[in-house]
Structures are given as structure tokens and as C-alpha cells.
Amino acid sequence: MNKTNHPYHMVTISPWPIMLSFNLMFLLISIIKLFYQYKMNLLMLCLFNMNLILFQWWRDVTRESTFQGMHTLKMMKNLKMGMIMFIISEIFFFISLFWTYFHASLSPSIEIGSLWPPKNILMLNPYDIPLLNSIILITSGIMITWSHHSLMINKNLNSILTLIQTILLGLLFTLFQIYEYLETSFTIADSIFGSIFFLTTGFHGMHVIIGTIFLIICLMRMIYKHFSKSHHFGYEAAIWYWHFVDIVWLFVYTWLYWWSF
Known part of the structure; x- marks a missing residue:
């Protein structure tokens, strides 16, 4: 539950934003690699990692809103x-x-x-x-x-x-x-x-x-x-x-x- 003396949600430290940022950078590189070398290995890995990161990030948001009462x-x-x-x-x-x-x-x-x-x-x-x-x-x-x-x-x-x-x-x-x-x-x-x-x-x-x-x-x-x-x-x-x-x-x-x- 939200036990602070204000109605705002102070976001806790999370690894997902920085991980997603680096993954998006590699995703762009993988798309360029696909255009020039027709290789999809890095692209598939980046898409998999992106979905994995987003799933865990949204899981945390769901916990904060539904179970921890952070969304006043x-x-x-x-x-x-x-x-x-x-x-x-x-x-x-x-x-x-x-x-x-x-x-x-x-x-x-x-x-x-x-x-x-x-x-x-x-x-x-x-x-x-x-x-x-x-x-x-x-x-x-x-x-x-x-x-x-x-x-x-x-x-x-x-x-x-x-x-x-x-x-x-x-x-x-x-x-x-x-x-x-x-x-x-x-x-x-x-x-x-x-x-x-x-x-x-x-x-x-x-x-x-x-x-x-x-x-x-x-x-x-x-x-x-x-x-x-x-x-x-x-x-x-x-x-x-x-x-x-x-x-x-x-x-x-x-x-x-x-x-x-």
C-alpha cells in the first residue's frame, strides 16, 4: 500500500529502462544489418529481448497499480x-x-x-x-x-x-x-x-x-x-x-x- 504523505507515485529504481534503451540501439543496428547483409540472427535476438524486457516492465507496473496501491x-x-x-x-x-x-x-x-x-x-x-x-x-x-x-x-x-x-x-x-x-x-x-x-x-x-x-x-x-x-x-x-x-x-x-x- 502507498503509505507516503502525498498522492504521487515515487518510482523505484528499475533496470528495465536502460536495458530497453540499449536493446533498441542494437535493434536499429540489426535492421541495418538485415538490409545490407540479409542476416536476421541479431534482429531475432533483439526482438526476443525487447519482448522479454517489456513483459517484465509491465509486470512491475501491474504490481504497483493492482497490488501495491501506488496509483492513487x-x-x-x-x-x-x-x-x-x-x-x-x-x-x-x-x-x-x-x-x-x-x-x-x-x-x-x-x-x-x-x-x-x-x-x-x-x-x-x-x-x-x-x-x-x-x-x-x-x-x-x-x-x-x-x-x-x-x-x-x-x-x-x-x-x-x-x-x-x-x-x-x-x-x-x-x-x-x-x-x-x-x-x-x-x-x-x-x-x-x-x-x-x-x-x-x-x-x-x-x-x-x-x-x-x-x-x-x-x-x-x-x-x-x-x-x-x-x-x-x-x-x-x-x-x-x-x-x-x-x-x-x-x-x-x-x-x-x-x-x-
């Missing part, structure tokens, strides 16, 4: 503000990608034939897989809201079941995105359109994968009864992140798929 109401307020600021930074990241897209599309340069999409770019049908993925993500947003509401009224089993459905929908979205990439007639090297398309959809897909992992961790914690209706910010943060992913996809679908078709 004041701390919860600060954590919520931190998550809001993080999501705002992510919003501006995608704004920069959309800005690039509109800068290139509203006034196409002569190098790409003054056309948008550029000549010889066969656009994907927005009413095919992209529309299906939109329905999948919107449905997942509804399911996770249902799960949150069930937790708030102490229906834990229903909350777990609807969270599982959300995770399955997230995995299904990722599988369809991979299939779409395999079927796409252009690549990231095909003019500025290919670069913007794969950069934007790729980063969104990465956020979906991260959000799915976030929800899987929350599912494990929910099964072990780490959450209550008044103390579940970890899950709430995952829900905020997932809704952010949903909303960004609506803009991606509207502008990169439907508007360019």
Missing part, C-alpha cells in the same frame, strides 16, 4: 492526461501523412503526369476489402464499448467475451490488410502515390497490431481479476487507443481509397 486517484488523473497527450501526438503524426497526401493530390506535379492517381496506378476498389475492413473496425469499436459498459456494471464474464470478440476482429482486420497488400498491383516504390499509400496504411496497420496486443494484455489482466469498475485505467487507456485507431481508419478509407478511386 491523483495518479490516475495524471495517467489519463498523459494518455490523452500521447493520443494527440499520434493524431498530429497522421495529420502530417494526410497533409502529404493532399499536397501531392490536389496539385499533382508534372513528374507524375499532372494526374492523381498517377498514370498506370490501378487503384483498389473501395467497396471491396477496404469497405469490409471498415465494417470490421466499426464493429470492434462497438464491441469494446459494450465490454467497457459490462465491466462498469460488474458483468465480468460478458466483458471478457466481448473483449475476445474485439481482439478477433482486430486480428481479422490485420489478415485482410495483409491479403490486400499481396493483391495490390503497385508497390511502395511506384511514384509518390505508392509511397504515401503504403506509408499511411502501413502505419495504421501497425497501430492496429499494437492496439490488439494492448487488448490481449488487458484480457489476461481481466481474467486474473485485476480490474474493477472503479480501478481499470489500463483497460480504459486501451479503449481510448482503439477508438483512435477506428477513427483514423475512417479518414484513411475516405481519402486514400474512396476519394482516389
Whole structure:
């Protein structure tokens, strides 16, 4: 329990930040090694170490919040503000990608034939897989809201079941995105359109994968009864992140798929 005379969590000494920092440095080196020498041994080792470090770091955070009572109401307020600021930074990241897209599309340069999409770019049908993925993500947003509401009224089993459905929908979205990439007639090297398309959809897909992992961790914690209706910010943060992913996809679908078709 928190026995200090203030509501703030004074973080104890931890080996995980410095270990993760060095691991990220070696991860960058391993990626460069992969590009130039096509060797994946160091990359696999760095990815394994990164997951091991993160698991133990998150384990300590779970202990501090769930069992040691370090996350007081004041701390919860600060954590919520931190998550809001993080999501705002992510919003501006995608704004920069959309800005690039509109800068290139509203006034196409002569190098790409003054056309948008550029000549010889066969656009994907927005009413095919992209529309299906939109329905999948919107449905997942509804399911996770249902799960949150069930937790708030102490229906834990229903909350777990609807969270599982959300995770399955997230995995299904990722599988369809991979299939779409395999079927796409252009690549990231095909003019500025290919670069913007794969950069934007790729980063969104990465956020979906991260959000799915976030929800899987929350599912494990929910099964072990780490959450209550008044103390579940970890899950709430995952829900905020997932809704952010949903909303960004609506803009991606509207502008990169439907508007360019």
C-alpha cells in the first residue's frame, strides 16, 4: 500500500529502462544489418529481448497499480492526461501523412503526369476489402464499448467475451490488410502515390497490431481479476487507443481509397 504523505507515485529504481534503451540501439543496428547483409540472427535476438524486457516492465507496473496501491486517484488523473497527450501526438503524426497526401493530390506535379492517381496506378476498389475492413473496425469499436459498459456494471464474464470478440476482429482486420497488400498491383516504390499509400496504411496497420496486443494484455489482466469498475485505467487507456485507431481508419478509407478511386 502507498503509505507516503502525498498522492504521487515515487518510482523505484528499475533496470528495465536502460536495458530497453540499449536493446533498441542494437535493434536499429540489426535492421541495418538485415538490409545490407540479409542476416536476421541479431534482429531475432533483439526482438526476443525487447519482448522479454517489456513483459517484465509491465509486470512491475501491474504490481504497483493492482497490488501495491501506488496509483492513487491523483495518479490516475495524471495517467489519463498523459494518455490523452500521447493520443494527440499520434493524431498530429497522421495529420502530417494526410497533409502529404493532399499536397501531392490536389496539385499533382508534372513528374507524375499532372494526374492523381498517377498514370498506370490501378487503384483498389473501395467497396471491396477496404469497405469490409471498415465494417470490421466499426464493429470492434462497438464491441469494446459494450465490454467497457459490462465491466462498469460488474458483468465480468460478458466483458471478457466481448473483449475476445474485439481482439478477433482486430486480428481479422490485420489478415485482410495483409491479403490486400499481396493483391495490390503497385508497390511502395511506384511514384509518390505508392509511397504515401503504403506509408499511411502501413502505419495504421501497425497501430492496429499494437492496439490488439494492448487488448490481449488487458484480457489476461481481466481474467486474473485485476480490474474493477472503479480501478481499470489500463483497460480504459486501451479503449481510448482503439477508438483512435477506428477513427483514423475512417479518414484513411475516405481519402486514400474512396476519394482516389
